[in-house]
Amino acid sequence: MSRAAERLRTVIHHLDGATATIRAPPTSAQTLTYSPPQKLRYSFDTGTLTPEQRLFYEENGFLLIKNLVSETDIDRFRKEFERICRQEVKVPGLIVMRDVAIAKSEFVPDQRAVSKLQDFQEDPELFRYCALPQILKYVECFTGPNIMAMHTMLINKPPDAGKKTSRHPMHQDLHYFPFRPTDRIVCAWTAMERVTRQNGCLVVLPGTHKGALQEHDYPDWEGGVNKMYHGVRDYDPDHPRLHVEMEKGDTVFFHPLLIHGSGMNQTQGFRKAISCHYASGDCYYIDVRGTTQENIENEVKELAQKKYRMNEVAFKDTWAFRGRLVQGERTSL
Numbered sequence: 413m414s415r416a417a418e419r420l421r422t423v424i425h426h427l428d429g430a431t432a433t434i435r436a437p438p439t440s441a442q443t444l445t446y447s448p449p450q451k452l453r454y455s456f457d458t459g460t461l462t463p464e465q466r467l468f469y470e471e472n473g474f475l476l477i478k479n480l481v482s483e484t485d486i487d488r489f490r491k492e493f494e495r496i497c498r499q500e501v502k503v504p505g506l507i508v509m510r511d512v513a514i515a516k517s518e519f520v521p522d523q524r525a526v527s528k529l530q531d532f533q534e535d536p537e538l539f540r541y542c543a544l545p546q547i548l549k550y551v552e553c554f555t556g557p558n559i560m561a562m563h564t565m566l567i568n569k570p571p572d573a574g575k576k577t578s579r580h581p582m583h584q585d586l587h588y589f590p591f592r593p594t595d596r597i598v599c600a601w602t603a604m605e606r607v608t609r610q611n612g613c614l615v616v617l618p619g620t621h622k623g624a625l626q627e628h629d630y631p632d633w634e635g636g637v638n639k640m641y642h643g644v645r646d647y648d649p650d651h652p653r654l655h656v657e658m659e660k661g662d663t664v665f666f667h668p669l670l671i672h673g674s675g676m677n678q679t680q681g682f683r684k685a686i687s688c689h690y691a692s693g694d695c696y697y698i699d700v701r702g703t704t705q706e707n708i709e710n711e712v713k714e715l716a717q718k719k720y721r722m723n724e725v726a727f728k729d730t731w732a733f734r735g736r737l738v739q740g741e742r743t744s745l
């Protein structure tokens with residue numbers, strides 16, 4: 413047995429709960445001898461993740477890495493965000509979203525009017541985030557060596573205006589993606605300041621990445637819901653929930669089937685995070701017609717038509733158009 417396999421086996425024996433699913437079920441012939449651990453399906457051994465970290469992701473569908481992005485970098489992203497809010501820079505393709513609670517109120521050119529920036533791939537300063545070597549080192553464990561940055565966001569969760577519209581309903585990010593395979597997609601989400609239950613940190617349902625893609629739609633929330641904030645129709649309300657509290661610079665990597673959302677911001681500050689969804693360059697596009705993803709396909713196509721006059725644009729092309737290579741080769745996506 414190699415040293416790596418030996419270490420892994422030791423860890424497996426020490427992890428309660430993980431044992432049953434990670435190890436191959438013993439056959440009568442194997443019970444007396446060594447039963448090798450089953451291949452881990454959600455990550456690769458690149459020398460970056462410890463066996464404990466690989467098993468944690470395997471079981472839970474996310475992995476928190478403390479202090480991964482420096483203060484200096486985060487402060488630079490914040491400055492660039494503020495410049496964009498003040499309309500001092502114009503970024504091609506960038507979508508600026510306002511919270512639905514203030515969508516029809518008077519416009520002020522500062523961060524109070526911006527709940528989310530989407531698609532900042534043409535802003536060199538913000539896009540630096542997606543290519544940070546310490547982030548890519550982890551991303552590679554999930555995607556493999558060819559890495560595409562498929563979707564970029566800077567989230568500026570506003571103080572809730574009283575209608576709970578600052579919440580993000582429980583969802584699976586895969587709902588938005590017409591590419592596969594699922595396990596070669598990962599999100600990196602970095603806290604730009606301390607995030608807590610109070611200001612609306614991420615909330616995850618650990619282990620739900622092992623399930624299937626669920627049907628998503630707008631939740632019927634009284635106070636309204638933001639555009640494209642679809643939620644999982646019925647998830648098990650008794651499933652254990654975890655509020656992922658983080659410090660500035662901490663980064664969570666999570667699987668696109670992991671059910672997650674974020675709570676109301678009950679503070680007066682704007683809670684900031686920056687994120688990127690990565691996929692292997694070897695992923696391929698799928699046709700989502702006739703699947704539960706058809707509703708989001710139609711919304712995105714409508715937006716592309718309205719905003720960019722892209723008539724008859726295919727859903728997959730809205731992705732091919734925005735994706736950027738950050739490591740290795742663009743083989744397929």
Ligand SMILES: CCCCCCCCCCCCCCCCCCCC(=O)SCCNC(=O)CCNC(=O)[C@H](O)C(C)(C)COP(=O)(O)OP(=O)(O)OC[C@H]1O[C@@H](n2cnc3c(N)ncnc32)[C@H](O)[C@@H]1OP(=O)(O)O
Pocket residue numbers: 507508509510511512515516528530563585588637638639640641642689712715716720730733
């Ligand atoms: C090359 C092709 C480009 C295709 C772009 C596709 C982008 C979206 C893809 C999303 C994929 C995300 C994948 C990541 C995976 C996890 C994602 C989790 C969920 C998300 O975060 S989804 C992303 C959040 N949603 C969006 O950003 C929606 C996209 N944005 C918009 O549609 C517009 O920005 C918006 C919100 C409609 C505002 O449009 P805009 O024209 O700038 O605003 P107006 O002030 O003119 O208002 C128009 C109209 O819309 C109402 N409005 C404004 N803001 C909102 C809001 N937040 N929610 C609901 N409605 C809103 C406003 O009141 C106006 O209404 P009228 O009745 O007066 O017409």
Ligand SMILES: Nc1ncnc2c1ncn2[C@@H]1O[C@H](COP(=O)(O)OP(=O)(O)OP(=O)(O)O)[C@@H](O)[C@H]1O
Pocket residue numbers: 579580581582609610612615631672673674675676
């Ligand atoms: N009434 C609700 N129906 C459906 N989803 C909800 C509801 N309230 C909260 N959520 C979702 O649950 C997640 C966690 O939200 P939040 O942190 O506000 O939960 P909470 O249990 O109400 O916590 P707190 O008591 O701290 O507000 C978010 O994704 C949010 O959108």
Ligand SMILES: O=C(O)CCC(=O)C(=O)O
Pocket residue numbers: 565567569580585672673674685
């Ligand atoms: O609230 C957040 O910061 C994250 C929301 C989210 O899950 C997403 O945009 O996909």
Ligand SMILES: [Fe+2]
Pocket residue numbers: 583584585672
């Ligand atoms: Fe999400």
Ligand SMILES: [Mg+2]
Pocket residue numbers: 675676
């Ligand atoms: Mg709440």
